[in-house]
Amino acid sequence: MADDGLWSIGELAGHAGVTVKTVRFYSDRGLLPEAARSAGGHRRYGPDALDRLRLIRSLRALDLPVPDVGRVLDRQDALEDVIAGQLREVGSRLAALRWREAALGLLRDCAPEERADRLRLIGAVSAPPDTAALARFWRRWLPARLPARVVSAVLEQAVPQPPADPTPAQVLAFARLHAFVSGDCVGTERGQPAAHRPDGGYRPEVLYDGLGETYALASSELRSRRPPHEGEALDSFVSAYACAGGTRDTPTFRRRLSDQLAADPRIDHYWQLAAELSGPSAPTAGAAHDWLRAALDIQVARQAA
Structure with a gap:
């Protein structure tokens, strides 16, 4: 010095x-x-x-x-913000690495004749994956002019989040789900459920407001492994359709609703893949809907007998 x-x-x-x-x-x-x-x-x-x-x-x-x-x-007080930002970035990197690890394991363990198809599926998905394509699919599927809060609630129920530490099977399920919603899916008016059609007499915002709570009730039944049955969940399900259509819940209405739901187009493949991604502990809205439909069909058949 x-x-x-x-x-x-x-x-x-x-x-x-x-x-x-x-x-x-x-x-x-x-x-x-x-x-x-x-x-x-x-x-x-x-x-x-x-x-x-x-x-x-x-x-x-x-x-x-x-x-x-x-x-x-x-600025000494900037350290906390910088640390939080770095933790988010590191978390994103780790998620990407876990996804890549599971994807590589999927390719390593599959049969040689499957490798090209799986590589194509995986290559179309970012790492870590995002759910923007799934959200777009549901915005096309839902009836037009739904309030933003209703759309947001539906997306929260219908769009599964990729797991932070996926298995190879979950990587494949998400990649197939991404391919499904990115393809030529049902989304035109002719392919919509009756409650979505402008001439159906339904108020879709009322219907989806009611279905959110109804699916939660049915999901509880599914987690408890209870078979479809009459009760609060089914009554709430029927009430959602009755209120949306401006009519009363009667045995005749339940029969008509059973027939209508049986004729509605279905996206079972979506819900199957979503279930593979989420696991049995988190029933999908599709599984809840099927449970409620089965409960309604059982009740209608019993009354007819």
């Missing part, structure tokens, strides 16, 4: 255990301000530069980008 109490760039580098090039790099980017310049124009640093340089190295060891390091140095 010179008589003025300042260090040269080489002295600072030696005390910190880094190269002169490293000190110059951080100085040039404004992270390590110099205290003065020598008569020859060389950089001079005060003793506090050593602590600042060590802090910079600690932050960089966590792989923080240089701009984030600058934010932390300028």
Whole structure:
């Protein structure tokens, strides 16, 4: 250290255990301000530069980008935000790696004749995957002009989230689900359930408001492995259709509803793949709908007998 109490760039580098090039790099980017310049124009640093340089190295060891390091140095309260952002980024990277690992395992363990098809399916999905294509499918499937809150509630129930640590089978299920919704799926008016059609007399927003709670009741029955039966869930299901159609819940209405639902187009393949992705502990809305339909059919058949 010179008589003025300042260090040269080489002295600072030696005390910190880094190269002169490293000190110059951080100085040039404004992270390590110099205290003065020598008569020859060389950089001079005060003793506090050593602590600042060590802090910079600690932050960089966590792989923080240089701009984030600058934010932390300028504002002490910025560290919490930077850490939170880095944790999100690391989580996303880990999710991508887990997805890739499961996808590679799927390709490794399949029969050679299946490999090309599975590679095509997997290649169409990002890692980690997102559910934008699934959400678009449901926006096409749902009746037009539903309130945003109703659409949001339906998407929450109908769009399965990819697991954070997927198995190879779940990777395949999601890839097939993505291919299904990205293809030429049923989505025209002729392929819609009767309750979606403008001339059907239904108020779809009322129907879907009621179905959300109804599916939750049926899902509880499914998790308990109870067979379809009469009760609160079925009554809530029928009431949702009756209220949406502006009519009363009567035995005649239940018979008509049973016939209508039997004739509605189905997307069983979607729900099958969604179930493979979510697992048995999380019944899909499709499984809940099928349970309720079966309960209604049983009741109608019993009354007819």
